[in-house]
Amino acid sequence: MDAIVWEWVNFMLRWLHVITAIAWIGSSFYFVHLDASLRRREGLPKGTHGEAWQIHGGGFYHMVKYNVAPAQMPDELTWFKWEAYATWISGFFLLVVLYYRGADLFLTDQTVMELSQWQAIAISAGSLVLGWVVYDRLCKSPVGRNDTALILTGFALLVLAAWGFSEVFSGRGAMLQVGALIGTMMAANVAHTIIPNQKKVVADLLAGRSPDPALGKEAKQRSMHNNYLTLPVLFLMVSNHYPLAFGTGHVPEIVALVLVVGATIRHFFNSRHAGKPTPWWTWGVAVAGVAGIIWLSALGPNADAVAATGNGAEPVEFAQAEEVILTRCSMCHAEMPAWEGLPAPPRGVRLDTPEEIQRHAGQIRLQAVLSDAMPPGNITMITPEERRVLAAWTNRAN
Incomplete structure (x- = not known):
């Protein structure tokens, strides 16, 4: 009976995780699209960045974005945070129920490294905390002032983490751990940077002070990181169902290619939404990256x-x-x-x-x-x- 209960707990947590992830990704993609599609026009309120007209479900919507904040606090304000929090919480509990509870089956491989269940759990959970701290400090360092340098450094750190996990866990566990690390970084961006900065802006408005523009700039940088990491993290989470993705001994290389493929696909759509020249080259990069992943999967351990x-x-x-x-x-x-x-x-x-x-x-x-x-x-x-x-x-x- 206990096995049946745990199986349904696993199922319900997975269902909840998918539901909340859809809500989070949907709102994230929508607002990045909205931000990119804003256009400046005459007659907009002072301090606005631009506007966009949209139609959906039989109705017209008029969106206006302020560079920092409106002159006064509106009576009602919708916050977008619970989707991110619920996605991470449900994902962590799913990690506990499936990977921590079944560490000997899904997380460890004694031929890679001899680990007890609790040693594997401690390394897994500790790396999530450490990974966020390193990433957060990197964003706040001088490197964080240059988006290109920050992206390249972050990419190198994630690939290095993938290599480290593959030296400790099974291929399945390593791939999942990289996904959990990225998901933790994304959710922590919301909880520790984006929402706190927005709260500071609201507090300044209520106190009659002018909000600091740097707060919005920092929050937007983290939001864009989340946007470009979404497709890779989805691949990594789904990969545990596909043995050629995790079980061929090339986890770091595949993670590196997935990061590039996911980011270039998002760049294509972000550019299109912004009305910029269509970067068709991104699909060439994506196809080449997927071909590289397939080629690596053919170089399996056997x-x-x-x-x-x-x-x-x-x-x-x-x-x-x-x-x-x-x-x-x-x-x-x-x-x-x-x-x-x-x-x-x-x-x-x-x-x-x-x-x-x-x-x-x-x-x-x-x-x-x-x-x-x-x-x-x-x-x-x-x-x-x-x-x-x-x-x-x-x-x-x-």
Whole structure:
């Protein structure tokens, strides 16, 4: 019964996380689009940056942005913060329920580094705090006054973090950890910079003081960081479902390419919304980046074993592959899993009969040959020789 309850807790948290993320990303994309589409026209109130007319749902909307703040505080003001907070909170609880609770399966890999569950959790949680502090201090340093230098330095630090995580966690855990770090930075931008700066502006208006323009400039810089990081963080969060993304031993390189691809796609749309010349080159960069990711995924940890299964290779009988699978996989992938906490075989995949093994040959090749995704965290200590057996058999079976 406990396993069933935890499975539904996982499901409900994932559902909540997706809902709140949609709300946060939607509002973020909308306001960046609105800010880029503002145009200056005669007759606008003093101190305004520009206006935009929009139509949606059968109604017309007239948007006006002030450079710093209006002359007096309006009676009603809508704050956009709870979407970010709810997304991070639900995501952190999902991290706890899935990755911290199941650290031996999803977070660690004893062949990468021998870690206890609590050691892995401490490194994971501590790196989220440390990552935010380093990023925040970087933004407030002299480097932060130059957007280009800040972007390049931040990019290098994220790739370095990806390399560090890949030296500590499983590929799945490392990819997820980079996503959690970026998500933490984004949510902390809202909680510790954007909203506090907006509150200072409101307090100045209520006190009859002129707000400091630097507050708005700093908040906008962090908001743009969030905008350009949104697509990469979505890739990293979804990657745990795709073994060729996390299980081929190239986490830092793939993270680097994803950061570039996501940022160039956002640059294309931001430029279009601003009425600037259309940067069609961004799609060339994006396609090249995706091609690079696919190429890296083909250079998996078992590439030599795959190459050795071509024409003329010594055949492997099904019985040899079956022995490996029953020894290393079927304790989870069985009608009644023997692994504690699993109420049913993951994704409904059973590997406890010859017929089921034959039927899932393609998935076995993807998960255990073309990548090291399975067994998760190599919890059953499958050997390279056993993977070569699976490579040879699945090559014939497919």
